Amino acid sequence: MQQLLAGKTAPILIVLLAIGLFWYAAAIWMNAPWQTTLNQRAGLENVSATEFIGQTWSQDKPVLPAPHQVAGEIWNATVGTDIASKRSLAYHASITLSATLLGFALGTLLGIGLAVVIVHNDASERSLMPWIIASQTIPILAIAPMVVVGLGAVGVTGLLPKALISMYLSFFPVVVGMVKGLRTPEAIQLDLMHTYSATPWQVFSKLRWPASIPFLFASMKVGVAISLIGAVVGELSNNAGGGLGVRLLTGSYNGQTIQIWAALFIAAALAAVLVIAVGAAEKLANRAMGVRA
Amino acid sequence: MTELAPPSQDAMAVVRAQNLGLTFSTNDGDVIALSDVNLTINKGEFVSFIGPSGCGKTTFLRTIADLEQPTSGTLTVNGTTPSDARLNRAYGYVFQAPALYPWRTIAQNVALPLEIMGLADKAERIARTLELVNLTGFENKYPWQLSGGMQQRASIARALSFDADLLLMDEPFGALDEIVRDHLNSELLKLWARTRKTIAFVTHSIPEAVYLSTKIVVMSPRPGRVTDIIESDLPAERPLDIRETPEFLRLAARVRDGLRAGHSYEE
Structure with missing residues (x-):
C-alpha cells in the first residue's frame, strides 16, 4: 500500500474512482425527471430507491448515460461488430484516423516548409506571419463546410477534404514552434559554420535542423491532437463518408446519447494514442541525439 | 624554436594589419572598435592579445577570421584577403565557449x-x-x-x-577555473611545440599572456588600439614554475604598465 501511494498508480486510481462516482451520481440526478415521467406513464408506483437508481442507469436514450452503458456500447460497436460493417466504431475510427494522419503529415510538412522560409528571409516573416496568425482566428466550424462543399463541387471528396482541414489546424503549432526551433542556434555556433565557409544547406542540415528537433516534437504533439479535431469537424460537414464525426452527428439527430458518448471516448482514446506515439518517436530521436536521460 | 634564416619578411607574415580600423554603427552613435592597428604576426609565433573589455582584441581576431569587416586600412591573411583565407581554410577558430x-x-x-x-x-x-x-x-x-x-x-x-596552419583562440580558457587553466596552458604550449602552428590568442589574464606568448600585444579601449607590442625573451621550454622567475615578473610588470597607461587615458 505504501508503495502504491508513493508511485503514480494510486493517485491515478483515486482520481479515476472520484470521476466514476461523480459520473454515476450525475447520471441519477440528470436522468431522474425523465425516469419519473416514464414510471408515471407506465403506472408504476412504489418504486424503491435502489430500483429507481437502477432504472436511471439503464435508459435507452438517457440525458447522461452511465459509464457502464458507454463501455458496453464501445464493446458492442468494436469487438462485437464486424469491422467492415458501418455500425462498427472501429470502422469509423479508422476513417477518422486516416484523415487525421494524412492531414497531420501535410500540416507538419507545410509548417516546417513555412518555418524554413520565414527563418531564411526576414521579409517573408513580416509578410507571412500575420496571415498565418489570422488563419487561426477564423472558426474552423465556419471554414470546414466551405472546404468540404467547395472541393465536393469540383469532384474532390472522401479523405482529402477532411485531411485538408486537419492540415489547416495542425500546420500552425508547427510553424510557430519551428520558427523558434530553427533560431535556437547560438551566435557562436553559427559563427563556427561561417569559419568553415559552410553553405546555407550545410548550416541548415548540420545545425539548424538538429537544433530544432525538440521544438518539432513539442509542436507535433499539439498538432496531432488538433489534426484529429480537424478530421472530426470535417466529417460533421459531410455525413456520407463515415467517421467518428458522422457517428456524433447521427447520434445527436436520433437522440442516441450513448452512441455520442461512445464515439467521443473513441476519439479521445485515438488522440491519446496519437500523442503517445509522437512521444515515443521523440524518445527514439532523443536517444539517437544523445540527449541526457 | 630553431632559428632558420627567413627567406623574406613578407613570406613569414601570416597576418599583416596596416592602419586597420573598424567602426560599428549603433543606435547610440558610432563605436570605434579598432583604430589604426599596425601589426604583423609571423609564421610560428604565439601572439597574445591582452586588454580590458572593449579594447577590440576579440574584434581584431574576428576580422582575421572574416567574421567582422574592417572599415579602413588593410588586412591580409597568408597574403590574401581574410575572405579568401577563410575559403582556403587558412585558420581554425576556438571560441570563448566550446560551442x-x-x-x-x-x-x-x-x-x-x-x-x-x-x-x-x-x-x-x-x-x-x-x-x-x-x-x-x-x-x-x-x-x-x-x-x-x-x-x-x-x-x-x-x-x-x-x-589549418593558423589557430585563432578567443579567450578559450576564460570560463575555466585556475587549476584547469594552468593545466590547459601547459598542454597548449606542448601542442604548439609539436604542431608548429601560428597561434593568435586573446586573453584578459596577464600571467596567461606572458606564460604562453612569444609576442604580447597590449590593447586599450575607447577607441580600441594597440598600446604596446612586447617581444618575449622567455625560453621556448616553459615549465609552469617559470612564472616565479624574475624574467617572467619583469615581462608581467611591463604588460601591467601598458594596461595601466591605456586606462589612464580615459580618466
Whole structure:
C-alpha cells in the first residue's frame, strides 16, 4: 500500500474512482425527471430507491448515460461488430484516423516548409506571419463546410477534404514552434559554420535542423491532437463518408446519447494514442541525439 | 624554436594589419572598435592579445577570421584577403565557449569541419587530433558527459582537425577555473611545440599572456588600439614554475604598465 501511494498508480486510481462516482451520481440526478415521467406513464408506483437508481442507469436514450452503458456500447460497436460493417466504431475510427494522419503529415510538412522560409528571409516573416496568425482566428466550424462543399463541387471528396482541414489546424503549432526551433542556434555556433565557409544547406542540415528537433516534437504533439479535431469537424460537414464525426452527428439527430458518448471516448482514446506515439518517436530521436536521460 | 634564416619578411607574415580600423554603427552613435592597428604576426609565433573589455582584441581576431569587416586600412591573411583565407581554410577558430553541438559525440563534433569541407581520412584525423588534446578514449561521449575543460579541449581538436596552419583562440580558457587553466596552458604550449602552428590568442589574464606568448600585444579601449607590442625573451621550454622567475615578473610588470597607461587615458 505504501508503495502504491508513493508511485503514480494510486493517485491515478483515486482520481479515476472520484470521476466514476461523480459520473454515476450525475447520471441519477440528470436522468431522474425523465425516469419519473416514464414510471408515471407506465403506472408504476412504489418504486424503491435502489430500483429507481437502477432504472436511471439503464435508459435507452438517457440525458447522461452511465459509464457502464458507454463501455458496453464501445464493446458492442468494436469487438462485437464486424469491422467492415458501418455500425462498427472501429470502422469509423479508422476513417477518422486516416484523415487525421494524412492531414497531420501535410500540416507538419507545410509548417516546417513555412518555418524554413520565414527563418531564411526576414521579409517573408513580416509578410507571412500575420496571415498565418489570422488563419487561426477564423472558426474552423465556419471554414470546414466551405472546404468540404467547395472541393465536393469540383469532384474532390472522401479523405482529402477532411485531411485538408486537419492540415489547416495542425500546420500552425508547427510553424510557430519551428520558427523558434530553427533560431535556437547560438551566435557562436553559427559563427563556427561561417569559419568553415559552410553553405546555407550545410548550416541548415548540420545545425539548424538538429537544433530544432525538440521544438518539432513539442509542436507535433499539439498538432496531432488538433489534426484529429480537424478530421472530426470535417466529417460533421459531410455525413456520407463515415467517421467518428458522422457517428456524433447521427447520434445527436436520433437522440442516441450513448452512441455520442461512445464515439467521443473513441476519439479521445485515438488522440491519446496519437500523442503517445509522437512521444515515443521523440524518445527514439532523443536517444539517437544523445540527449541526457 | 630553431632559428632558420627567413627567406623574406613578407613570406613569414601570416597576418599583416596596416592602419586597420573598424567602426560599428549603433543606435547610440558610432563605436570605434579598432583604430589604426599596425601589426604583423609571423609564421610560428604565439601572439597574445591582452586588454580590458572593449579594447577590440576579440574584434581584431574576428576580422582575421572574416567574421567582422574592417572599415579602413588593410588586412591580409597568408597574403590574401581574410575572405579568401577563410575559403582556403587558412585558420581554425576556438571560441570563448566550446560551442560543441550537443547532438554529436566528441568524434562527430571533431568530424564536423571535415564533413563540411569534404575531407577524406576522417577516422585518422579524428584519432590524431583527439590524441593531441589528450582526449583519446572519449570519442563516443556526448559533450554533456565531459567537464568544461575537456569540452574546450574537444573544441581545440575540432579546430585542428583540418590542418589549418593558423589557430585563432578567443579567450578559450576564460570560463575555466585556475587549476584547469594552468593545466590547459601547459598542454597548449606542448601542442604548439609539436604542431608548429601560428597561434593568435586573446586573453584578459596577464600571467596567461606572458606564460604562453612569444609576442604580447597590449590593447586599450575607447577607441580600441594597440598600446604596446612586447617581444618575449622567455625560453621556448616553459615549465609552469617559470612564472616565479624574475624574467617572467619583469615581462608581467611591463604588460601591467601598458594596461595601466591605456586606462589612464580615459580618466
